[in-house]
Amino acid sequence: MAAEKSGTKYSEPEYAKAQDRAKVPYYHVNIEHRLVPETQELLEKYSHIPREQQSEHVHIIRDRAWDIRAYPCIGLGSWLTPQLCRLPVYSQILKRVKEDGALLADMGTFFGHDLRRLVYDGAPSDNLYGVDIVNHFDVGYDLFRDRDTFKGHFIEADFLSTTSPELNALKGKVDIIVISQVLHQWLYEDQVKAATVLSSFTKPGSWIVGNQIGNPVAQDVSLKQMATSVFRQNPESFAKTFEEVGAATGTKWETQAWLRTFEEMGWDAKDGAWMEPDVRIIEFVAKRIS
Numbered sequence: 001m002a003a004e005k006s007g008t009k010y011s012e013p014e015y016a017k018a019q020d021r022a023k024v025p026y027y028h029v030n031i032e033h034r035l036v037p038e039t040q041e042l043l044e045k046y047s048h049i050p051r052e053q054q055s056e057h058v059h060i061i062r063d064r065a066w067d068i069r070a071y072p073c074i075g076l077g078s079w080l081t082p083q084l085c086r087l088p089v090y091s092q093i094l095k096r097v098k099e100d101g102a103l104l105a106d107m108g109t110f111f112g113h114d115l116r117r118l119v120y121d122g123a124p125s126d127n128l129y130g131v132d133i134v135n136h137f138d139v140g141y142d143l144f145r146d147r148d149t150f151k152g153h154f155i156e157a158d159f160l161s162t163t164s165p166e167l168n169a170l171k172g173k174v175d176i177i178v179i180s181q182v183l184h185q186w187l188y189e190d191q192v193k194a195a196t197v198l199s200s201f202t203k204p205g206s207w208i209v210g211n212q213i214g215n216p217v218a219q220d221v222s223l224k225q226m227a228t229s230v231f232r233q234n235p236e237s238f239a240k241t242f243e244e245v246g247a248a249t250g251t252k253w254e255t256q257a258w259l260r261t262f263e264e265m266g267w268d269a270k271d272g273a274w275m276e277p278d279v280r281i282i283e284f285v286a287k288r289i290s
């Protein structure tokens, strides 16, 4: 794991660089079925895109995004199935941002789709930050057709880096960090390091929430199609991760995490077929106590 974007190392995995879509198991030509009713409603009522134009629209947008980075979730269209708003603590997150003025930062925000959902649900967009190592934000504005209305702040930066003044300005100030489908790109030690960096943006009372690929058995997994090895968290290893964060930073965390099947996430079971047996999604909430 590298900490500086400008260096020769990179904080993103190799497989995220350009991939021939025909050669990977995680680019599905047709992602129409991903347009679930909640997303249809968002595109219709928030973005004013008529239902009959939505399928063509999301396919064009997906291919523009794939040309920037080739992540499985982009090729599979997983971003079309809402994730943050299905977390059991979503109503509390929304309340904190809407009523208590909490600042929320989505790390690895991609299009900023979870941020748009929050705005649609009544959150003031000015309190929202989306951080990504590469600019998917312009494609995101085109996806949601809200360049003139969305007032959230996008920061193009490696969240592990210390060189972005805009990112540094958030240190110690963020009430809710969202990190979905990002930490799983690393092995355990690097996940702990990344979680430790995330904790530097928090203060007592802050939460770190999100999801990633997990497994009932915490383990290293070799993903041949991606020529990489990653660590699969389970709830116990996730708790240990934040014990280590606490020990390294003098902070105290209380964690909750649970495993879901792909179907429970509203995804297709076959989307995970190229990964290891029993693959799951782990959803989590880490609350900073002190």
Ligand SMILES: C[S@@+](CC[C@H](N)C(=O)[O-])C[C@H]1O[C@@H](n2cnc3c(N)ncnc32)[C@H](O)[C@@H]1O
Pocket (backbone or CB within 6 Å): 011, 012, 069, 071, 072, 073, 074, 078, 079, 083, 107, 108, 109, 110, 111, 131, 132, 133, 134, 136, 157, 158, 159, 160, 179, 180, 181, 182
């Ligand atoms: C697999 S996508 C997940 C997008 C979104 N969070 C979701 O759950 O749908 C991972 C995103 O994290 C971004 N990313 C990966 N490493 C990063 C880093 N070190 N700093 C900031 N963003 C990063 C990628 O560019 C990509 O947009």
